[in-house]
Amino acid sequence: MVRDYYETLGVQRNVSKEEIKKAYKTLAKKYHPDLNKEASATDKFKEINEAASILGDDKKREQYDQVGHTAYQQASRNQGPTQGDYSQYSGNFDFDDIFDFFTGTGGRGSRRQQRGDDLRYDLGLTLEEAAFGVKKKINMRKHELCTKCHGKGGTNIQECGACHGRGAVRQTRQTPFGIFQTTGPCRACGGQGQQIKNVCDACDGEGVVIGSKSIEVTIPGGVDDGTRVRVTGEGNAGPKGTAAGDLYLFISVEEHSVFLRKGGDIHLDVPISFTLAVFGGEIEVPTLDGKSKLKIPKGTQTHTVFRLREKGVSLLHSHDRGDQYVRAIVQTPEKLTKKQEKALKEFSGEGAEDEKLQKGLFAKLKDSFS
DSSP states (O other), X not given: OOOOHHHHHTOOTTOOHHHHHHHHHHHHHHHOTTTOXXXXXXXXXXXXXXXXXXXXXXXXXXXXXXXXHHHHHXXXXXXXXXXXXXXXXXXXXXXXXXXXXXXXXXXXXXXXXXXXXXXXXXXXXXXXXXXXXXXXXXXXXXXXXXXXXXXXXXXXXXXXXXXXXXXXXXXXXXXXXXXXXXXXXOTXXXXXXXXXXXXXXXXXXXXXXXXXXXXXXXXXXTOOTTOEEEETTOSOOOGGGOBOOOEEEEEEEOOOSSOEEETTEEEEEEEEEHHHHHHOEEEEEEETTXXXXXXXXXXXXXXXXXXXXXXXXXXXXXXXXXXXXXXXXXXXXXXXXXXXXXHHHHHHTTTHHHXXXXXXXXXXXXXXXX
């Protein structure tokens, strides 16, 4: 069953000619056989062209609107195929915006620009390296410029006679909107605009060969798992002397045995003695910079967290640093001498301290249910 022409283009019956043209361009990109390889694409493209050829002509559209889809189709069959003059509708405007999309070329007759492929390298770092930045040497295999032809692909290089050095040629196509000029890559030179008469035997005319290279890369401080660092121009060399691609370093940071990183901050659990928690004092704690002193106040409870300012990780693309958070874990003694037991019992009042804590707990429970 053939659909109504307005339905085919997906427009309302009262749309303007410009809106019909816009709808046609959109659908032409979607169903053109050069792009859409589905079996139904060709038939769909023909259907779109037929609809546009009728609705794009003022006189035919008026007749179509008067008699309807079925009657118009019947009249067309009786009269034989009609040849519409769409040049008045469209003029000879350049249709490159559609057909450049089909061919993958850009610009109007300009030489196609190429570059080497981008490369990926997975780089593992320690927490300290990620925190403050580091320089690393990496070895990798990649495309390098051919030293024999200096990346040119050979000698006796001449301008392509087919495209006259532009790398692209123009074509003329008939569409429902008239005759349109399109641009495509030159097949004679592959879009290069030049032809090599004496091809280099070392690189087979490509201008690049596969080789190994040692590269020193600089990693900024503050990178984390998944951070991507770009090294410009260290990807594969481009064919025939064109620009090289880029190298992308994908960072992974090793898990530390002591520190836990959360963004720009560092977290650390430090065990302290029961005596230190009671009487207070000063201890040394490890940091990314080395050892640092930390004051423990009297009566410190277990899981109390202290902050050491700017002892964390360097913040990426900043001169600032995160903080280090130290959580004190009070260690309860497992063995006591008789003298220590006696002193501790006297201190606690033979269980009076526990009784006081329990009374406080039950009081809170009573308040929660009242």
